[in-house]
Amino acid sequence: MGSFNVFIGYGFDQNGPYLEVDEHNSQTIKRWNYILKNDAFTLEANAEKYCTGSFNLELLEGSPCQEQVKLENTTNSSCYTCFDKTGFNPSFYHMAKSDISPQQRAYNNTKHIVYLAYFTDGLIKVGISSDRRKEVRWVEQGARVVAHILTCENAYEARYNEELISKQLKLPEVVLGKKKRSILRYRLDENSARGSLNDLISTIQSDLEIPLHTNRIYNLELTYNPKSILLHQTIIDLSEETQKRISGTFVGLYGDILVVENDHKQFMYSLKKMIGHHVEIADGQEKNNFQPQQITLF
Secondary structure, eight states: OOEEEEEEEEEEETTEEEHHHEEEOOOOOEEEEEESSSSSSEEEEEEEEEEOEEETTTEEEEEOOOTTOOOOSTTTTOHHHHHHHHHOOOOGGGSOOGGGGHEEEHHHHOOEEEEEEETTTEEEEEEEEEEEGHHHHHHHHSSSSEEEEEEEESSSHHHHHHHHHHHTOOOOSSHHHHHHHHTTOOOOOHHHHHHHHHHHHHHHHHHOOOOSSOOOOEOOOOHHHHHHHOOOOTOOTTTTTEEEEEEEEEEETTEEEEEEEETTTEEEEGGEEEEEEEEEESEEEEOOOOOOOOOOOO
């Protein structure tokens, strides 16, 4: 086999949203970014899946898998060597400290933050992140507006406060991808979002007596949709289609949710479903194949 591309993930930088890709050659891997601009393109993945590499928790940088391992267990995203090299478990709070890798123990002992992520009216989650990586964490999950409410000395203190806030105010710690896609068509009212977050901050301070940051609220819409293109209320979701494929002119990238326009319709696809897969990226637009869908507006 000659060179081929593997989809590693997605991100946002000074150039805007992008797709991260590993180009596999016979001996080496070159990692590069496909910048998402308002141009037509087609992204398609097949069933073959490869290791996405390791992540350095100190440098906050990813590296390709040197062995170019093809994964037989498609529920994994990395081989054992790269998983062990990264040494990260998001559920560290369920583990004995002796079972946590040295890399993660060092990472956990850095400053962490607690935040509130607003997705739509009535749906706000609480979360934690490394202080150094907070902006990346917010946009990775597609939060529309975020409030950084607390800065903690380490991950353990942040997790304690996250769990306390979640239990006492009945806030979710996770919002599933299918739910995020179903509400993406709801237009953001920034004033309403800020009002909801400010009310919640006041409630937390009053009920739990935790002194919080009150002026760190950020609207992330321009990060996802740099041209401020209006989203349709009838976006067609291709994420559950058998064929892992989406084609059209770029509109926005809301976390992992890629939105394009094709033949005067808007389509979306969860890029998480392509991570690790062998992909083809081509310029130009092709027809999207989809089953008719029931769209719920209210």
